[in-house]
Amino acid sequence: DIVMTQSPSSLAVSAGETVTINCKSSQSLLYSGNQKNYLAWYQQKPGQSPKLLIYWASTRQSGVPDRFIGSGSGTDFTLTISSVQAEDLAIYYCQQYYDTPFTFGSGTKLEIK
């Protein structure tokens, strides 16, 4: 199985700051046939279902604010949230869809000071 390791497990920032969440996979998620990274990011707000933010490591889902930026390739990926807002309070998960079983990171809890 591909193991997804996220860091940090939690962080607290003030509104307006920039946040970086890291995700590392135990094997490369870059498929040579199409040069795409099979990595997605999700946001789960308290009491809600997860919501897709980013796929192909850096493509924003329709309707997602451009302050959410995905980057990285191979085994190392980053979700950057610029100018964090109170509504960004949530747990963020990365997920690989390179191979079954599809696996998620353990999550990063973002708190707003």
Place this chain on the structure above:
Amino acid sequence: EVQLVESGGGLVQPGRSLKLSCAASGFTFSDYNMAWVRQAPKKGLEWVATIIYDGSRTYYRDSVKGRFTISRDNAKSTLYLQMDSLRSEDTATYYCATQGLGAFYFDYWGQGVMVTVSS
């Protein structure tokens, strides 16, 4: 608007069975791969099973293989999860989700349904 509405959850004894349903609307159900993802209380997300858009193939995580069966009725735009020989570790909120063709990220999610396995 995409809508996924799960039903069929509840409290069940270990070893018993339960069948979840997910009614889909707002998109062409037969064009999408579909999946079940679960989340144990206060825990992270765990993929359970996927079924290809036409029902031709299914995929399962090892811990549910042989016990759970994912299926779909494209005429009714409904996804199912038959869960047999339930164990306490199957206790979780179960989400129905769409998966894009050729790319198995989870585009849209239902609100989830709780399954509690306990005597």
